[in-house]
Each structure stands twice: as structure tokens, then as C-alpha cells.
Amino acid sequence: MTSIKPPTHCPSCESVLFWVNHLLYCQNPACDSQAQKKLEHFAKTLKIKGLGPSSIQKLGLSDIYEIYQLSEEQIAERLSSKKLAEKLYSEIQNSKAAPLNLVLPAFSIPLIGKTATDKLSKVCNSLLDITKETCEAAGLGPKATEHLMSWIATEFICYYDGMLPFDYKFSKTVVSSASGGTVCITGKLKSFKTKAEATQALNSAGYEVKSSLTKQVTILVNESGLESSKTKQARESGVTIVTNLLTFLGEN
Numbered sequence: 001m002t003s004i005k006p007p008t009h010c011p012s013c014e015s016v017l018f019w020v021n022h023l024l025y026c027q028n029p030a031c032d033s034q035a036q037k038k039l040e041h042f043a044k045t046l047k048i049k050g051l052g053p054s055s056i057q058k059l060g061l062s063d064i065y066e067i068y069q070l071s072e073e074q075i076a077e078r079l080s081s082k083k084l085a086e087k088l089y090s091e092i093q094n095s096k097a098a099p100l101n102l103v104l105p106a107f108s109i110p111l112i113g114k115t116a117t118d119k120l121s122k123v124c125n126s127l128l129d130i131t132k133e134t135c136e137a138a139g140l141g142p143k144a145t146e147h148l149m150s151w152i153a154t155e156f157i158c159y160y161d162g163m164l165p166f167d168y169k170f171s172k173t174v175v176s177s178a179s180g181g182t183v184c185i186t187g188k189l190k191s192f193k194t195k196a197e198a199t200q201a202l203n204s205a206g207y208e209v210k211s212s213l214t215k216q217v218t219i220l221v222n223e224s225g226l227e228s229s230k231t232k233q234a235r236e237s238g239v240t241i242v243t244n245l246l247t248f249l250g251e252n
Contacts, residue, residue: 035062038108043067045106046095050088055079064107065163067092099171100127109151111144120170127152127168171250182208184217186231187224191246198245205249213239221245 009016036056042064043051051067059078061067070092076085104117104127119138124130130152135145183202185195192198198221199209210217213230220234221242234241242248 039064039067041108042106046098046102048088048091048095050084050091055088065160068096068165096165098166100166100168101171103166103168107151107155110147111141112148112151116140116144116148125170127156181218182210182214182216183219183221184210184213184230184234185221186213186228187222187226189221189245190223191244201245201249219248221248 036053039056039061040053043056048067059070059075070089072085072089075088076082079085079088101114101117101121104120105113116138119140120130120134123134123138130148132145132149135148140148185198189195189198192201202209207219208216213220213233217234217239219240219242220230222228222231223243223245225243231241
């Protein structure tokens with residue numbers, strides 16, 4: 001029986017292959033095939049429609065930051081289509097607003113996918129908050145933490161920081177037992193100029209706002225810090241007291 005010998009070098013860049021958990025890997029960061037796959041993964045994760053394998057090749061992209069250096073005219077010239085260029089350019093511009101919840105998994109960091117990023121978002125506000133300690137607090141394993149901290153120290157700080165248009169902030173998901181419930185606002189607000197603006201924000205988030213503390217109210221907003229009669233009544237009734245409405249709505 002003829003034995004099959006595994007390859008020793010990468011078919012793309014001819015670098016030496018290494019065994020990792022019974023699988024062969026090319027560890028050359030300059031490997032063209034790796035760069036292509038990373039770009040494909042980045043575009044797919046950020047849902048940049050029109051930036052698939054074929055477009056990436058036609059556009060001559062070799063790194064993530066090059067996506068955001070493209071002008072609409074350059075795209076049109078390389079794709080030979082003004083219509084496609086207009087759509088793709090718009091998709092690229094829209095992707096700049098992506099929160100860190102989407103951006104971080106897009107970088108192809110080993111073991112850092114949606115689940116790990118969701119965990120981090122619960123204890124961190126931005127990429128600057130990510131440390132070994134916050135990774136541990138988020139429940140990340142030692143290997144995932146090692147990969148993430150290594151990426152931040154080498155690839156991000158030394159290369160991508162300042163090269164990409166993201167704000168690297170997590171988008172917070174509001175988790176409340178009274179989701180879609182009823183809110184009453186008491187006292188002077190600090191997070192909004194008027195109660196009307198606060199009411200509009202709450203309505204947009206799916207909450208009903210009452211002017212008085214009725215039996216239906218499950219959340220009382222009191223940013224004044226004063227122990228009003230409404231606050232005392234709400235606390236005695238087991239109503240949730242919110243002291244910062246922006247934080248509650250996930251906007252801070």
C-alpha cells in the first residue's frame with residue numbers, strides 16, 4: 001500500500017508548513033492566499049455586499065486597510081462598471097459605522113468570534129478596555145486571551161491603529177426584565193435636555209412612557225439623585241430605578 005506524504009511547503013508562498021493539532025498550517029503573514037482569505041472573511045463579517053473573492057482580486061487588494069483607501073473612481077475603473085462601483089463604494093462607506101461587536105471577529109483572530117466578542121462587550125466599552133483582566137472577567141479562556149492580546153500588541157497597535165475608520169467601541173445590548181415595559185420619568189434629567197426627547201428615545205427602544213407612577217410602571221427614571229416620593233413608592237413596590245437613562249438605553 002502506497003503511503004501519502006503530506007506537503008512540506010505552502011503551495012501559495014512556498015513557506016515551510018507547520019503541524020498544529022494534526023493539521024498543516026502556513027504561518028507566513030505575507031502569504032497571498034492567507035491575505036485573500038482574511039479579506040474575504042472581513043468583507044463577509046461586515047456584510048460588505050459586492051466585495052467577494054472575484055472583486056477583491058480585480059481591485060488588487062492585499063490588506064484590509066486598502067478597502068477604505070479606494071475611491072469610487074478607482075473601483076469603477078478596476079471593475080469596469082460605474083454601477084457596481086457606486087453600490088460597492090456605498091457599502092464600504094456604510095461599513096465604517098460598524099461597532100466593535102462586528103469589527104473584532106472580522107480580523108480572523110484565532111478563537112475570537114461572535115461568542116467571545118459578545119462576552120467582551122458585557123465588560124468592556126471599547127478596544128482600549130481589553131486587557132488580560134477584562135478577558136478573564138468576560139469568561140474568555142487562556143488561549144483566546146493569549147491570541148487576542150497578541151493581536152492587539154502586534155497587529156493592531158503596530159499596524160491597524162489609525163489606519164482604519166472604526167471607533168472600536170462596543171454596541172451595548174439593553175438587557176432588562178422590563179423590556180418593552182412601561183417607564184415613568186421623575187425629576188430633572190441629566191442625560192437628555194427635555195423629557196420629550198427622553199420619551200422619544202424610550203419609545204424608539206420599545207418602551208411606553210407614563211407621566212405618573214401607575215401600577216403598569218416597571219421602570220422609574222430618576223437622574224436627580226433626590227429621594228422623591230415617587231422614588232420611595234417605586235422602591236417599595238419593587239420597580240426598577242434607573243439613574244442614567246443613556247446607559248440604560250445602551251447609548252453611553
